[in-house]
Amino acid sequence: MKAGRTGDGSLAPDIDSILDRAAALLHAGELVGVPTETVYGLAADATNPVAVARLFERKGRASFQPISVLCGSSEMAFGLLANVPESAARLAARFWPGPLTLILRKRAEALPDLLTAGLPFVGVRIPDHPLTLALLERFGGPLAAPSANRSGHLSPTTARAVEDEFGEEIALVLDGGPCRVGVESTVVSLVHRRPILIRLGGIPQELLEEEIGSVDRETDSPCLSHRHYMLRTPLFLVRTPEAILLPERKEAGFLAWGPCPEGFSLCRSLSLTYRLDEAAGNLFRQLHELDDCGLRRIYAVLLPDRGLGCAINERLRKAADASASSGNLPEGGYASSPASPSSS
Template sequence: MTERLGPEEIARAAALLRAGALVAFPTETVYGLGADACNGRAVAAVFEAKGRPRFNPLICHYASADAAFADVRPDARARALAAAFWPGPLSLVLPRRAGCRVDLLASAGLDTLAVRVPAHPLALDLLRRVDRPVAAPSANRSGRVSPTTAQDVLEELGGRIAAVLDGGPCPVGLESTVLDLSGRGVVLLRPGGVPPEAIEAVIGPVGRDRPSGSAAEAATPRSPGLLASHYAPSLPLRLNATSVAPDEALLAFGRPLPGAGLVWSLSESGDLREAAARLFAGLRWLDTEGARRGLRRIAAMPVPAHGLGLAINDRLARAAAPRPDAARP
């Protein structure tokens, strides 16, 4: 059985992590599935619990920038970004130090490591108590919709992990932005909670032309969330819908289209921050309720491709991509 721990039981959560068990915990983005990143067996258990491809690296979470930079080699750009956005929803891919404590499995054997300092107070308290890096991908089965509540975690991983630390709904509701700083250039690997425009205001131009889901990227991705088919509901997802049928569920942005069999509104006012926070919850609800009602697919209305809209569209494109296992109806 998976324990559901309240904030007052945080010492129990920390003890489980230090003992090598898996504990899901809230961050400002989504719930992470935590494991002691220095413990190879614990990291392997993450892949097992999620059914995650082993070539897809994990992000390691730290209580402070100093702690993170003890395991990777930051440059001036990394330090400037950490000062501007940590704690917060930004992950940096940097070269591993020679004495890096993190097990190589967590970085899929690469010479780089993705690190971040989350902004959720409960997550920071937990990381301080564990006093070591915690590898924490989203706490869902691989390829499924990311969880933004403790109940989501239990529905995905109940019985597969030791505990979930319940800190309520995640305020951002969208994964962290991931930047590759391991080379001379700066490459946006995954849009997320920090818009590219905010990053460019700190360090200048950011490359955004890496082909998402390319063959080379799929073979050796440098960051989580780079598989072409990801964040996928079980019902097929149709993008950029301008009309909707009665046997479709609608993921609406702005004024909902008429005629859908089921509707979830990301934001009737067109607020991208509200839409980001409601995205995964909406996909999860439309998938479950739509299947229960016998609907055949989900239709998603267009979302503007700027600011947080870039990250929302990235998630929707991955959710709509063909599944490699052909498991979707």
Template sequence: MNKQTLLLLKPDQPGLTRAADILAQGGLVSFPTETVYGLGADARNDHAVAGIFAAKGRPSFNPLIVHVGSLAAAQAICDFNGDARHLAAAFWPGALTLVLPLRADAGISRLVTAGLNSVAVRVPDHPVAAALLAAFGGPVAAPSANPSGRISPTIAAHVSAGLGDRIDALVDGGPCAVGLESTIVSCLGTPTLLRAGGIPAEAIAACLGQPLATAENPDAPTSPGQLLSHYAPKGQVRLNANDRKRGEVLLGFGPVEGDLTLSATGDLTEAAARLFERLHQLDTMGATQIAIAPIPDHGLGRAINDRLRRAAAPR
């Protein structure tokens, strides 16, 4: 695609009005959410949505998340059952994406859903995202604003470095507080965890009063974030490392000290918020062999380990 000059916008009223205008004209705008920076396009515009796939180099069979400003806006594009209403009441706005039946009159581009009769939707909990959605007044399809398969962006500089010559505008809203993508739960039947993320699965199960079913990674993804090789730094990754081998750079956690650390105190919330930033730093360092310390596989650790397993997957 043709290279273009990136328009940097402030998260103030003039900047958000300009960003909304670009979305309305079919352009691509990156903006912050509480999870990571998203790459937004009008979810009703086939050409605009196709631009997301082109900019990211993303497979067209991989669905996108639709971001809306309210539960009412979500109900205009998908059908909610009791479980979905319960989860939306408990966790929206927030880092939870629900996969629900697509309404026949939703007007959502079929490219967003990869031709499926379901759609992934969430209400983000970030003042800049909320203000942009309000200014635009419609649904915004927005995967993470990074080249497909690479590390997700948690600051504006990550977006500029990865996609700066492929998109129209970037709203700089500072660092993302959560630092991991949203948790994705399918409510098409039995509530099923499709992707671990910013809200622990244990909290969702407690809200529902039942454990979540789990889904294997399908050949044809039913939601974003299910491709095996994903979130990858440039170097090869070795997991569950308690020390470094020759030539490796060690990313530590807790008692395992490294060249960098996710959290010296073993705090999973801190580790989640730092994960993608540390992976970006490893790229900047030129690390070709990366060892990563063990992470407890509970709470946010489950989401961290999910991202690390994908980062370490064969490419």
């Protein structure tokens, strides 16, 4: 069941009763789809091992992959942790609520080991979405909330995509409208002497470094699993649309950066005006649309490799690599050079 917004996009007049129902379902160990500014999450009571186990089962998620949690305040988040270094406090003060997950050492008794895959660390963040913040306040505790998709599928950025993914397997989906950011949160580990950027996302690396100095990059992490972006349709990254011959375009889709080129069976533009923020918000929705149309293949170009463009390119490369690893890509692999105007 979907609830939360009316047909014109405004909040439903019975939102209090909807939030009460959602909180009651969570306290009973059920799963609820929730909106955030990044992607929709599949939420469970983070302190309930049975609910967390149900979350792993519904997503088809490997038990060795830890799940991060959503909190309604810094006090709630920091209350789960054994200590909070100054760097974490500074990042939280600047970017929370927002698309930043901080990995820190947890208090042993605060969360079940299943949630963190037996590791002594946990990822925490405060989402920047009024509906889910209201739910967190109503619920009164942290929510385990990975993206609301089965493992290996694209992350959802609308309530409809969550419904299409899980149907009656979850009791309720809160409809908060399309996700504003559209790519997952940036993930930073602060458990070592130097901060490590685990995953590119809604907060660019440059902004993190403005606050806490240089940040190392991690390239071997469960967060970077290529299978997380598996498409049914092969994805082929090219340098420019001109590299694709006209006969090859007839049964193909194209994910454009700027205006759509001619000749493709279906084209979607991440941003006609070369805006990276708009492109991030459109990425998963447009990949879903192209993937659902029965095309033989999808072509895409990479964006300028800076700011949010880095996060978008990372997800496109993962999806293309997943296609290649399953033997779906056409000969020639894919190119990684962006060929488009700069954006603001």
